[in-house]
Amino acid sequence: MYELFKNLGAWLVGGEQWAGPDGIAHRLAEHLQYSLLATLIATAIGLPLGLLIGHTGKGAFLAINLASFGRALPTVGLVVLVFLAGGLSMLPVYVALVALAVPAIVTNTYAGMTAVDPDVKDAARGQGMRGHQVLLQVELPLALPLIMTGLRLALIQVVATATIAAYVSFGGLGRYVFDGLAQRDLVQVLGGAVLVAVVAVALDLALSALQRFLFRHRTA
Amino acid sequence: MTIDWSWIGDHTDDLTTLTISHLQAALTAVFLGVLISLPLAVIAHRVRPLRGFLLGVSNVLFTIPSIAVFVLLLPVSGLTRTTTVIGLTIYTLVVLLRNTVEGLDSVPVKAKEAAKAMGTRPLRTLLTVEFPLALPVIMAGVRIATVMSISLVSVATYIGDGGLGQLFTDGFQRNFPTPVIVGVVLTLLLAVVADAALVALQYVLTPWRRRRA
Numbered sequence: 001m002y003e004l005f006k007n008l009g010a011w012l013v014g015g016e017q018w019a020g021p022d023g024i025a026h027r028l029a030e031h032l033q034y035s036l037l038a039t040l041i042a043t044a045i046g047l048p049l050g051l052l053i054g055h056t057g058k059g060a061f062l063a064i065n066l067a068s069f070g071r072a073l074p075t076v077g078l079v080v081l082v083f084l085a086g087g088l089s090m091l092p093v094y095v096a097l098v099a100l101a102v103p104a105i106v107t108n109t110y111a112g113m114t115a116v117d118p119d120v121k122d123a124a125r126g127q128g129m130r131g132h133q134v135l136l137q138v139e140l141p142l143a144l145p146l147i148m149t150g151l152r153l154a155l156i157q158v159v160a161t162a163t164i165a166a167y168v169s170f171g172g173l174g175r176y177v178f179d180g181l182a183q184r185d186l187v188q189v190l191g192g193a194v195l196v197a198v199v200a201v202a203l204d205l206a207l208s209a210l211q212r213f214l215f216r217h218r219t220a
Numbered sequence: 221m222t223i224d225w226s227w228i229g230d231h232t233d234d235l236t237t238l239t240i241s242h243l244q245a246a247l248t249a250v251f252l253g254v255l256i257s258l259p260l261a262v263i264a265h266r267v268r269p270l271r272g273f274l275l276g277v278s279n280v281l282f283t284i285p286s287i288a289v290f291v292l293l294l295p296v297s298g299l300t301r302t303t304t305v306i307g308l309t310i311y312t313l314v315v316l317l318r319n320t321v322e323g324l325d326s327v328p329v330k331a332k333e334a335a336k337a338m339g340t341r342p343l344r345t346l347l348t349v350e351f352p353l354a355l356p357v358i359m360a361g362v363r364i365a366t367v368m369s370i371s372l373v374s375v376a377t378y379i380g381d382g383g384l385g386q387l388f389t390d391g392f393q394r395n396f397p398t399p400v401i402v403g404v405v406l407t408l409l410l411a412v413v414a415d416a417a418l419v420a421l422q423y424v425l426t427p428w429r430r431r432r433a
Contacts, residue, residue: 004295068364068367068411068415069408071364071367071368071371071411072367072370072371072407072408072411072412073371073404073407073408074371074372074374074375074384074385074388074403074404074407075371075375076374076375076377076385076388077374077385077387077388077400077403077404077407078404080388080391080392080400081397081400081401081404083392084391084392084395084396084397084400085397156283159285160283160284160285160286160288161285163285163287163288164287167378167392174287177287177288177291177378178378181291181378186294186295189291189294190291190292190294190295192288192291193285193287193288193289193291193292194288194292196285196287196288197283197284197285197288197292200283200284200285201280201283201284204279204280204283
């Protein structure tokens with residue numbers, strides 16, 4: 001066990017591991033690229049949907065069930081399925097990652113919208129604000145902390161799951177995990193896993209610090 | 221992409237075995253998760269300084285990718301069912317711990333004071349007053365943890381286990397969609413059935429809530 005951790009340490013800090021197209025630096029950049037793009041697409045889909053459901057109050061049933069459906073859907077199965085249907089491209093990976101992220105974004109946006117005090121909305125309407133003005137100038141700013149929590153959760157889950165890109169022969173940090181498994185090289189497998197975990201935890205801590213900073217004047 | 225129905229007919233035995241193995245892994249993990257999180261939640265509920273620490277640790281554990289958790293456990297428990305169950309249990313802890321603490325927090329102070337005034341000992345109060353009243357919130361956590369575990373079991377296919385997840389690897393390697401579709405559908409079905417069973421269990425366990433509803 002001690003020998004293993006010593007080798008793992010050496011693998012993580014070895015200069016040759018970090019350089020070149022198979023190097024950690026490049027794999028890390030790929031991993032972040034997949035994760036950020038997928039979260040961005042998911043936000044473009046999930047945010048308007050959550051705002052619409054929250055604003056109109058219609059489709060709450062959909063928002064709640066979407067969350068449990070998203071939790072139940074096996075990501076590995078989804079990736080393989082889209083891969084077999086669409087052939088070798090990044091599409092299966094993005095489909096799976098977006099499908100993973102959308103429910104978290106929709107449900108948190110919806111939760112944020114329902115938490116807005118109805119009296120505040122009434123006051124806004126009473127001042128003559130139109131529906132879209134209430135949505136954009138009153139509800140959205142008040143719901144923002146919870147919306148950001150949803151985005152953070154989604155991004156963390158996506159970063160953790162982007163490992164799967166390597167399963168269908170693409171890059172990212174999952175490369176080390178799957179190559180290591182194939183080559184029975186435990187040090188490489190562990191190295192990849194540790195890197196993904198560190199990236200996920202670091203992003204989570206950084207984003208929650210940012211959240212605390214942005215909303216430092218709010219009490220709730 | 222067409223479904224080869226005859227493949228399904230020829231493999232009903234295998235599918236049954238995989239489904240049972242899948243469910244077994246998920247339920248064992250949730251059961252262990254409940255066993256671990258109940259005492260931890262009581263500690264987090266009673267000892268305020270430890271609360272942030274316990275919830276924080278479980279949150280960090282949750283951010284670690286599932287595949288990484290399984291892989292990191294390899295030096296400890298190898299390519300076995302134990303690795304799958306430990307990995308899944310770690311994931312259930314976050315949801316179970318948070319909900320159980322919230323459930324205990326939601327117990328009305330008056331109910332606890334009444335129990336105390338009647339001379340009920342703290343442990344008995346916990347078991348006969350606090351846990352029953354916290355049960356709806358705890359069960360909400362158990363439902364989430366169960367559905368999540370059922371979905372996550374398939375990730376363990378990379379370490380040679382994974383129940384229905386084996387159908388994904390199989391279909392991928394042979395470029396044959398049928399097992400993959402069957403695997404996804406069966407996983408979703410298992411989740412729906414397990415969730416419904418838990419709703420029924422909660423109904424049985426909380427008879428005092430029925431009259432109100």
